[in-house]
Amino acid sequence: MELSERKKKVLRSVVDLYIRTAEPVGSKAIAELPDMKYSSATIRNEMAELTSLGYLEQPHTSAGRIPSAAGYRMYVDELMQDYRLSIDETRSINLAIEEKMQRVDRLVEKVAKLVSQATDLPAISAASRQGCPCVKRFDLILAGQGSIILVLMLPNDQVVNKLIKLPVEVSDTDLKLLSAVLNASMTDIPMESFTGELLEKVMRSAGAAASLVPVILDFTQETLKAQTSTNMAIAGRARLLGLPEYRDVDKAQRVLSSIDEEAFSNLPAVMQDANGTKVIVGPENIADELKDTSVVMTKFDIGDGLQGMIGVVGPTRMDYAKVTARLSYFAESLSKMFAKPETPQLPQPPGEEPNESPMTGGT
């Protein structure tokens, strides 16, 4: 059933106000809003109906109303008005991003910290590898002292290596042969096929250096597996404690613990299939501890087959409009930065035209 315009307006106002104050909202407060042309009695009737429709709740008889999960969902999906980032906000985000970021794992930590600062909420950031990993090229270098260096070139120019102590004496020629064989048979294929006949074929062709093959392939498998693993960081946990809903220490502890545990380990996966910004409202969360905790997250592109994700964790009563806007802008800026790593070209702050923040509110 579609809500009347007036009901929508009331619902939106209630959620807006509740987001600002964290206190149950009464009919009078709504009636006194600048562009509300009805008396508190009318609002009262509307609120009563919204309550019976399941969009609002009443903590107890003589208190105002607070949004229910369905109310938030409706708000996020249809009612919420786009938040316009101020020039100051875009500038501070840009400034934050401009700092040099080096290694990927450090980067994830840093991004999480920045997002947390920008939203004043705990933030998650993750980078996970897309697509099936394979080796582009093998190199074997004689390193003296009876050891060799194995160098793997991966797609996207990444290079990984390992020092291998030689179990047997191997000549330079043997190595050349072995690497030729490896490059001929084992490149550009997924690691699942490193088995059976292919393996035997390689062993046969490898000649004197055949005993190295298992060591090499073990390391290769390990490396490729590590490539697919997701790197994830959480920052700014303490910001939760500043919010009125977490004045209750026990509750705060439960939430913080489950943040630190595995609770969010599946978020990057969830994000894979979604596009744009995704909002998970309170009870839609999986974990029980997170009943009145929401998550807003979005993807960005790191390049090199890496998929980035940033998100924030907050009370169900969080300022979705603002958070979504900042998150989207952040993601956009990061994507652009990674697109041209040498001269980071940051997006222009939104000028006169409305700032579109794409959004899907999946369940």
Add this chain to the structure above:
Amino acid sequence: MELSERKKKVLRSVVDLYIRTAEPVGSKAIAELPDMKYSSATIRNEMAELTSLGYLEQPHTSAGRIPSAAGYRMYVDELMQDYRLSIDETRSINLAIEEKMQRVDRLVEKVAKLVSQATDLPAISAASRQGCPCVKRFDLILAGQGSIILVLMLPNDQVVNKLIKLPVEVSDTDLKLLSAVLNASMTDIPMESFTGELLEKVMRSAGAAASLVPVILDFTQETLKAQTSTNMAIAGRARLLGLPEYRDVDKAQRVLSSIDEEAFSNLPAVMQDANGTKVIVGPENIADELKDTSVVMTKFDIGDGLQGMIGVVGPTRMDYAKVTARLSYFAESLSKMFAKPETPQLPQPPGEEPNESPMTGGT
């Protein structure tokens, strides 16, 4: 001034009891302890003196006493009785450590988590490189497509590399020459000396590939710098919230924030010069937020020139004896594990002989 035996006994009892209950301790409670042979009145007098000596404090007139910072210091340095780990405790620590640990940065995270679990307090873990880093050996590999791979061998068999796009065409012979020059002049010296005449000499001898030298040395410097950087993780922050002293959310927030900020970034450095276990009691902390928060930490050996550190953060009223014992055992186990990485040989659980936990209580 040396305290009388009886005063020591009273002080120890007060701290012990306060650690257990987190409530001010009265004279009666002390007098009723099994091996206390004096009446509450006598204890009262002793406590009054201990108070005027600065070892105890009184929250208000009609309450019991709590230890002051000086009281804790005294307790940690002289009074505390060694805690004997139970077989169960050693077993669970061993079990935890036995899990495979891969990369160093992951390892640091994992260790922090384990320590936090073992002590039920937030834990810090860090790994930092010891001694001045240098390059053992340079290798340059032609990688096709107008690029080369630079391979640096560091002490302790670590290998790092980078793909370099060639600005100019370079032949295999040129590369051989360049790497010979690099290996002759730039190995086994600290990076501070990569300057002036040495640099010029290399450039002159490098021939056709001279234009590569700056790129190579930039990367080398960066790598060596990264080698000295400390890797640090904190886990189990939420455990703080379970403790009575952090029922006050604002306080908890202040402490957690400063844990997440830079507050502990200097701990690894502090640990460098200390040996054994170090206890920093509340007000000895640098940061103001950490006034009634203590830190216990100890070192362990990762090998490969890496120095490990583990520590826990807790209220000044923490069970120093227990924490210190567990931490020491943990450190010992880790050291042994890294000493023989393939077949981790864990220390035997302490048998009949007293379990010595070396300890220095520096200021």
Add this chain to the structure above:
DNA sequence: CTTAGCACTCGAGGAAACTGAGTGCTAATA
């Protein structure tokens, strides 16, 4: 030197009363 006794202090905890924001319902109004 130790201990029993005692008057005193003062925070914690609980009951009772008060306050006021907010409600639902009814009747008047446009």
Add this chain to the structure above:
DNA sequence: TATTAGCACTCAGTTTCCTCGAGTGCTAAG
């Protein structure tokens, strides 16, 4: 018919007041 004013009622939160008892310091007796 839709809106609004008015009113009695509800109930969480706050304040006030009181009691209770753990703990103290001091004095005098053992």
